[in-house]
Amino acid sequence: MLGLGNLVMSDDAAGVRVVQGLAARHRFPPGVTLLDGGTLGLDLLPYLEEVDRLLVIDAVETGSPAGTLVRLSGEEIPLALATKVSPHQMGLRDLLTVADLQGHAPGEMVLWGVQPGSIEMAMELSPEVAEALGPLEERVLQELAGWGVVPLPS
Numbered sequence: 507m508l509g510l511g512n513l514v515m516s517d518d519a520a521g522v523r524v525v526q527g528l529a530a531r532h533r534f535p536p537g538v539t540l541l542d543g544g545t546l547g548l549d550l551l552p553y554l555e556e557v558d559r560l561l562v563i564d565a566v567e568t569g570s571p572a573g574t575l576v577r578l579s580g581e582e583i584p585l586a587l588a589t590k591v592s593p594h595q596m597g598l599r600d601l602l603t604v605a606d607l608q609g610h611a612p613g614e615m616v617l618w619g620v621q622p623g624s625i626e627m628a629m630e631l632s633p634e635v636a637e638a639l640g641p642l643e644e645r646v647l648q649e650l651a652g653w654g655v656v657p658l659p660s
Contacts, residue, residue, distance in 0.1 A: 507538070507539065508553075511523075511544070511545070512544070514629060516626050516628040516630065516632060516635075517565050517572070517632050520620045520631065520635055521619075523631070524639060524642055525540050525542055527643055528643060530660065533657055533659075534655070547601055548604060551608075557612045559615070560615045561646065562616070565635075570621045572621055572632055573621060573632075573635050575618065575621075575642055577619075583617045602615075616649055
């Protein structure tokens with residue numbers, strides 16, 4: 507599981523905050539890695555080697571109201587990244603392209619995202635996105651359950 511975002515750009519931090527919250531409240535079985543990918547882009551390439559399934563959590567521009575959740579899979583993901591919310595999304599698109607060229611693309615990929623309301627320099631999330639984090643965590647846990655991954659409470 508890969509959470510992306512910049513913690514000092516308000517709602518852009520949503521993916522990182524979800525991964526941090528899940529890591530604090532759950533114990534995941536061996537073979538499941540929770541990674542705060544921040545804005546690392548191509549530096550994440552080694553983490554994709556040997557990954558069968560990748561679940562990405564991020565702020566995603568959909569044109570919907572702030573706080574709206576979105577699930578994308580497979581080929582929908584690179585298309586969604588064409589409309590950048592922040593600079594790290596170009597890095598994610600490049601990361602996925604290079605991983606594919608090197609034969610390390612995950613067999614299955616899902617992106618759970620939230621429509622940001624603000625990506626201004628701020629440590630706080632907008633009220634809409636802050637309210638959406640709980641439901642986003644639940645959707646991520648449901649996705650994992652569909653993959654046979656059921657974490658235990660911490």
